[in-house]
Amino acid sequence: MGRTRGFDVDQALDAALRVFWERGYDATSMQDLCAAMNIRPGSVYAAYGAKRDLFAAALRRYVGSVSAEAIARITSASSGMRGLRDYFAHLVDAMVDGDRRWGCLITNSLVERAARDPELAGLVTLHLANLRAAFAAALTRARADGELRPGAGPESADLLLAVVQGMNVLAKNHPGRPALQSVADAALAGLAPDTAG
Amino acid sequence: MGRTRGFDVDQALDAALRVFWERGYDATSMQDLCAAMNIRPGSVYAAYGAKRDLFAAALRRYVGSVSAEAIARITSASSGMRGLRDYFAHLVDAMVDGDRRWGCLITNSLVERAARDPELAGLVTLHLANLRAAFAAALTRARADGELRPGAGPESADLLLAVVQGMNVLAKNHPGRPALQSVADAALAGLAPDTAG
DNA sequence: CCCATTCTTGAATGTACGTACAACAATAAT
């Protein structure tokens, strides 16, 4: 019994996620959040707790949806190299046109807050490990299929992880598609065997 | 005439730079800055202007010293590839032991503030262009000396730029030397020709 | 139709912050 909730918890969380993603944690006020979620402070505190908890929830949701979907692209491809190409292609598109114009919420959180919030740091570390593992698996498949140059292998997952984080940073400066494409192309070209000529 | 300044402006700016570097802009209060600089608010405003101006001055100083010194390592080496190796080696060291445990002030600023502060964005863009140019020059030298694989060249500067930004992000998570070394090694290995065997 | 329960709202509260300022101190040219 009791009054039923007048808003959808996940939908409102998505709205909050959006604002945090675009503006960062500190620059987002409770007013901004209330406006975006279309509810009043009391409802926010009742449903999610304090601002920091709302942020943690948003980050968890990001990891579980936006980020998981991106990782799935790597895994579900028909070959190791194709998975990596798909992943980076969509990354570049999203950075030029779509959601990732403001970078990646995980990257932003790591730089802005994770150093002083162990729980967030844990979430970020977990996600990075997942992404790294997906890269490593794709590289292992690629190696088995002879798609890699001799020097490349699962160890290159660390490099790809860094490249993605770097692209997330550069995206915030809106460098345009060519620069981002150039990064992705060079990263993948460094894994493939030398082409003749 | 008039009273002479009781503190060294550059020295105090260095102290402020340190705090901004470690904690970021928003998380650093005027109190923190005064404590680190060992002067009172009035002196800060008289010498540097408002908090944002102090931050801009600190960022300029960072670009002119810390960052310029790092870039010089690339240029002053005896060969293109050696310059790149030196640069990355020092980067890894500083991320494990030294100044860069908290990442790079430029990277941090880009993620945390540059999107909403055109002046800072300009500074960041300028620095990124400088670093990119240094990479490109080193790669050109390396190509002339036959140190590169066929697919690599000055265009790979974009990749190296992203890798460095990515390392700056990952450093904030304190991943330990092996992970960082692995990134640097793989980035450079992707440029060199396939080794026999 | 009640009433215990849960949700919503809008305003209130306390606090921490960036900035301004008035009083005092030091300087050096006269």
Place this chain on the structure above:
DNA sequence: ATTATTGTTGTACGTACATTCAAGAATGGG
């Protein structure tokens, strides 16, 4: 020595913020 000028200090001010809360509004079981 005087004085105009500049630097320093501690405090005070206004504001913006996260959070709390009392009052009102829905809900559904009895």
